[in-house]
Amino acid sequence: xxxxxxxxxxxxEEHRSNSSQSFQARKNILLKTHGRPPWYDEDGLPVxxxxxxxxxxxxxxxxxxxxxxxxxxxxxxxxxxILSQDSFYKYHTEEEIALAHANRFDFDHPDALDxxxxxxxxADLKACRQSNIPVxxxxxxxxxxxxxxxxxxxxxxxxGIMALHDPSLRALYDLKVFVQCDSDLMLARRIxxxxxxxxxxxxxxxxQYLRYVKPAFDNFVLPTSRYADIVVPGSNNSVAxxxxxxxxxxxxxxxxRHFRKNMACTSIDxxxxxxxxxxxxxxxxxxxxxxxxxxxxxxxxxxxxxxxxIFFVDRLAxxxxxxxxxxxxxxxxVITTPTETAYSGKEPDVKHIxxxxxxxxxxxxxxxxxxxxxxxxxxxxxxxxxxxxxEPLLLHVMLPKCIRHRRLAVDTWVFLLxxxxxxxxxxxxxIRTLLDHGVQQDHIIFVTFLVAHNxxxxxxxxxxxxVRIVCGAVDEGLRETWLEHYHSEGEGHHYGxxxxxxxxxxxxxxxxxxxxx
Ligand SMILES: Nc1ncnc2c1ncn2[C@@H]1O[C@H](COP(=O)(O)OP(=O)(O)O)[C@@H](O)[C@H]1O
Ligand SMILES: Nc1ccn([C@@H]2O[C@H](COP(=O)(O)O)[C@@H](O)[C@H]2O)c(=O)n1
Numbered sequence: 001x002x003x004x005x006x007x008x009x010x011x012x013e014e015h016r017s018n019s020s021q022s023f024q025a026r027k028n029i030l031l032k033t034h035g036r037p038p039w040y041d042e043d044g045l046p047v048x049x050x051x052x053x054x055x056x057x058x059x060x061x062x063x064x065x066x067x068x069x070x071x072x073x074x075x076x077x078x079x080x081x082i083l084s085q086d087s088f089y090k091y092h093t094e095e096e097i098a099l100a101h102a103n104r105f106d107f108d109h110p111d112a113l114d115x116x117x118x119x120x121x122x123a124d125l126k127a128c129r130q131s132n133i134p135v136x137x138x139x140x141x142x143x144x145x146x147x148x149x150x151x152x153x154x155x156x157x158x159x160g161i162m163a164l165h166d167p168s169l170r171a172l173y174d175l176k177v178f179v180q181c182d183s184d185l186m187l188a189r190r191i192x193x194x195x196x197x198x199x200x201x202x203x204x205x206x207x208q209y210l211r212y213v214k215p216a217f218d219n220f221v222l223p224t225s226r227y228a229d230i231v232v233p234g235s236n237n238s239v240a241x242x243x244x245x246x247x248x249x250x251x252x253x254x255x256x257r258h259f260r261k262n263m264a265c266t267s268i269d270x271x272x273x274x275x276x277x278x279x280x281x282x283x284x285x286x287x288x289x290x291x292x293x294x295x296x297x298x299x300x301x302x303x304x305x306x307x308x309x310i311f312f313v314d315r316l317a318x319x320x321x322x323x324x325x326x327x328x329x330x331x332x333x334v335i336t337t338p339t340e341t342a343y344s345g346k347e348p349d350v351k352h353i354x355x356x357x358x359x360x361x362x363x364x365x366x367x368x369x370x371x372x373x374x375x376x377x378x379x380x381x382x383x384x385x386x387x388x389x390x391e392p393l394l395l396h397v398m399l400p401k402c403i404r405h406r407r408l409a410v411d412t413w414v415f416l417l418x419x420x421x422x423x424x425x426x427x428x429x430x431i432r433t434l435l436d437h438g439v440q441q442d443h444i445i446f447v448t449f450l451v452a453h454n455x456x457x458x459x460x461x462x463x464x465x466x467v468r469i470v471c472g473a474v475d476e477g478l479r480e481t482w483l484e485h486y487h488s489e490g491e492g493h494h495y496g497x498x499x500x501x502x503x504x505x506x507x508x509x510x511x512x513x514x515x516x517x
Pocket of ligand 2: 063
């Protein structure tokens with residue numbers, strides 16, 4: 001299967017069943033990623049939709065093959081997903097399933113598909129929102145109870161016999177393709193494939209073909225070839241695939257952005273106000289008590305042992321998490337004490353709450369959050385700088401259920417965790433990701449040890465004025481350097497790999513490395 005040859009899959013699926021049937025069903029969706037560069041501008045707004053290709057053609061004409069070859073030849077294009085129309089077969093009744101097993105159910109009529117759902121999922125993905133895609137089993141002739149979470153593709157390839165049939169689908173495509181194949185070849189391929197992969201008999205395939213597949217091809221599928229921008233042959237089609245990939249790559253290059261550098265030279269002054277009123281601030285700094293300064297002195301000291309570093313980071317993380325908890329709304333709650341007296345107290349007035357950690361330097365803050373919210377679900381985002389361009393790349397998304405589902409995300413409060421805000425590029429990408437999922441800006445509380453005074457904080461504030469940032473210290477400097485300059489022999493200081501990075505000064509060094517190495 002191509003998925004196994006591809007680089008790391010990019011998903012955060014809740015149910016990872018190992019049954020071969022649901023594994024087979026999941027082949028309907030294939031995904032590969034090389035990391036997604038910024039898809040938004042300095043104001044935090046998405047500036048480019050995903051590029052969507054719709055591939056139609058007869059059954060076994062080679063649509064999936066074409067889609068997979070495009071993925072292969074796209075090479076390093078950030079994140080590509082293949083979405084099959086099969087995922088959108090409607091729920092079938094027991095009766096319909098019995099008919100299907102007797103080859104008496106028409107899967108080739110447009111009404112067999114949930115087109116509005118297909119178009120809605122595609123529209124969400126195109127607009128950079130998440131979607132939870134149904135999973136279909138050919139063996140059971142049924143939609144399964146699981147869904148597949150998808151988010152963040154910059155190229156989406158949909159394929160299916162009816163991919164060009166529905167006007168609402170056609171409106172979403174940037175490129176429409178029809179795979180034209182000889183009927184005999186399609187039938188021969190279908191027999192081979194359905195017997196091998198879909199558990200069918202030769203007689204069954206022929207019966208279904210003559211009764212439903214061929215008439216539907218003539219009536220519904222072939223006529224849609226007139227909508228195609230490109231007609232691709234069903235065999236010997238490498239030239240056509242090359243042309244398509246070249247076109248897509250060109251489109252993707254036009255959309256590329258240069259982000260991190262622009263964010264590095266800004267000022268915090270606009271958002272840090274010289275008063276103590278949390279409501280006006282979006283940066284909330286812990287009171288600079290001698291006790292807190294003592295903790296930072298230990299953490300900043302390059303001579304601090306790893307054991308002490310971990311101890312003090314954990315302590316500080318708890319302070320920060322408690323401070324962040326102050327920003328939640330609270331409602332009145334009356335309880336009875338063990339002395340049987342009524343007590344009028346408070347409790348958080350939130351429907352859902354979770355943490356999201358930016359891997360891997362957000363990790364040290366997780367323990368602190370778990371100390372104040374013992375059963376909190378914590379997801380993660382992997383954002384890394386591109387070695388060549390320095391731009392942030394979104395490499396991995398693993399979010400809790402209360403964010404993955406839009407209807408829950410709007411009522412979810414999120415503690416976003418990262419060790420420091422330097423250029424702000426990672427924070428920016430993480431916040432945009434949460435907003436794409438439907439989390440409300442004022443429900444995001446960024447928790448961090450350090451903020452760079454002349455870093456990207458001002459750009460963050462301008463783009464996301466309602467996001468609040470809880471930190472323990474604001475440092476003066478942000479400087480671009482080579483990581484190898486910071487390679488030292490001391491305990492826990494091995495982070496030289498020759499890449500250019502922005503560092504906060506005086507700072508605490510690479511917090512994640514000092515904590516984990
Ligand atoms: N260009 C091609 N050259 C050789 N075999 C192909 C080609 N395209 C498709 N096939 C084979 O034909 C069968 C059906 O192709 P597939 O892409 O699954 O069709 P569809 O998605 O249109 O139903 C598969 O076994 C596949 O390997
Ligand atoms: N339970 C099902 C559902 C669909 N089919 C057939 O699949 C064909 C579409 O898939 P392709 O990969 O061939 O495009 C379609 O022609 C349906 O007849 C099925 O056999 N069983």
